[in-house]
Amino acid sequence: MNDFNFHAGYIVLIAGAVTGILRFLPFMAFGKKTPEFILYLGRVLPYAVMAMLAVYCLRNVNFFSGSHGIPEIISVFAVIVLHIWRRSTLLSITAGTLLYMFLVQKIFV
Numbered sequence: 597m598n599d600f601n602f603h604a605g606y607i608v609l610i611a612g613a614v615t616g617i618l619r620f621l622p623f624m625a626f627g628k629k630t631p632e633f634i635l636y637l638g639r640v641l642p643y644a645v646m647a648m649l650a651v652y653c654l655r656n657v658n659f660f661s662g663s664h665g666i667p668e669i670i671s672v673f674a675v676i677v678l679h680i681w682r683r684s685t686l687l688s689i690t691a692g693t694l695l696y697m698f699l700v701q702k703i704f705v
Contacts, residue, residue, distance in 0.1 A: 671696035675689060
């Protein structure tokens with residue numbers, strides 16, 4: 597067995613051990629009942645992340661030149677409507693991205 601396979605085996609074992617520890621650590625720290633604060637974060641953080649993502653995506657839109665932000669506004673509106681209608685994050689984000697790419701490449705050249 598050469599040194600590379602020997603070291604690769606150790607790396608895999610260490611990575612597996614660390615992954616196992618990190619998976620079981622919350623159960624050891626909190627026990628069976630999840631704290632109310634963690635449940636609160638689970639309810640609030642998805643909306644905060646989506647808002648932060650929207651700000652990040654729209655931060656460089658210039659409403660006074662080029663296409664005046666029309667493709668971005670149409671795409672954001674489509675994402676909102678699709679998400680309210682179907683309640684599918686994957687569908688709304690994918691459709692909004694495809695609509696944006698179509699508008700930018702075919703309509704607002």
